[in-house]
Amino acid sequence: MEEILKTSAIIVAAGKGRRMGREYNKQYILLGNKPIVAHTIEVFEDSSLIDEIILVVGKGEVDLVKQIIIEKYNFKKVISIVEGGERRQDSVYNGLRAIDNNCNIVLIHDGARPFITNNIIEEGIEVANKTGACIAAVPVKDTIKVSNESMDVVNTPNRETLWAVQTPQAFKYQLVMNAYEKLQNSNIEATDDAMIIERLGYTVKIIKGSYENIKITTPEDLILGEGILKNRKVEG
Numbered sequence: 001m002e003e004i005l006k007t008s009a010i011i012v013a014a015g016k017g018r019r020m021g022r023e024y025n026k027q028y029i030l031l032g033n034k035p036i037v038a039h040t041i042e043v044f045e046d047s048s049l050i051d052e053i054i055l056v057v058g059k060g061e062v063d064l065v066k067q068i069i070i071e072k073y074n075f076k077k078v079i080s081i082v083e084g085g086e087r088r089q090d091s092v093y094n095g096l097r098a099i100d101n102n103c104n105i106v107l108i109h110d111g112a113r114p115f116i117t118n119n120i121i122e123e124g125i126e127v128a129n130k131t132g133a134c135i136a137a138v139p140v141k142d143t144i145k146v147s148n149e150s151m152d153v154v155n156t157p158n159r160e161t162l163w164a165v166q167t168p169q170a171f172k173y174q175l176v177m178n179a180y181e182k183l184q185n186s187n188i189e190a191t192d193d194a195m196i197i198e199r200l201g202y203t204v205k206i207i208k209g210s211y212e213n214i215k216i217t218t219p220e221d222l223i224l225g226e227g228i229l230k231n232r233k234v235e236g
């Protein structure tokens with residue numbers, strides 16, 4: 001009998017949130033009346049395309065998250081909650097190790113991006129299935145300059161070629177797992193998952209993200225987030 005392979009989502013929520021400046025993990029700040037990370041999980045929970053969710057949380061937060069997030073919001077697809085590591089890439093690797101070999105596609109998503117939509121998830125899965133690796137991104141709106149250490153402009157890249165990269169980033173499971181395993185033996189610092197795949201010479205496709213798919217990073221993002229949430233309620 002042919003084995004049915006799963007589509008898994010890893011949601012990384014183990015960062016320190018230093019730029020938010022709170023005394024606790026920013027993932028638990030309320031947006032509307034729900035913690036940021038609960039908004040994020042809800043989208044994957046409600047997607048018929050996602051079979052299971054692996055949640056990566058801060059050290060010592062597993063029991064708390066079970067209580068205040070998983071049980072409270074009755075999330076059924078979260079099959080594993082694991083602790084993250086020092087850097088985002090360490091947290092992602094811990095998440096990848098919690099997935100078994102029955103997985104075909106894995107989507108890696110920031111817990112701090114609560115406005116992800118099912119349409120982006122759907123396209124991510126479709127394109128990763130065809131090509132092996134894709135990332136959500138939006139064209140940059142500003143002109144970008146490159147500077148030297150004295151803050152002199154040294155270059156103005158052509159904006160047509162520039163993208164602001166988001167998550168989810170979707171991959172064939174074996175491809176991304178092998179890439180992360182190789183990374184463990186190097187000292188590469190990766191600010192997203194695609195960088196790790198790119199280094200191995202694979203092509204990563206860009207799919208259309210959304211300007212609403214913001215990462216809640218600094219206090220102003222909370223104001224923006226409340227606005228997006230209100231607008232979605234009105235549009236309903």
Ligand SMILES: Nc1ccn([C@@H]2O[C@H](COP(=O)(O)OP(=O)(O)OP(=O)(O)O)[C@@H](O)[C@H]2O)c(=O)n1
Nearest residue numbers: 012013014015016017018019086087091111112
């Ligand atoms: N060691 C880390 C670092 C980041 N993340 C997660 O990766 C996502 C993107 O990171 P970012 O929003 O920049 O979060 P922080 O690292 O928490 O923020 P800061 O850099 O301000 O400390 C977040 O959902 C964050 O929780 C993680 O799981 N483990």
Ligand SMILES: C[C@](O)(CO)[C@H](O)COP(=O)(O)O
Nearest residue numbers: 088110165166167191192193
């Ligand atoms: C992966 C990511 O969301 C792409 O924009 C981002 O790089 C992670 O955030 P960080 O601020 O670099 O930790």
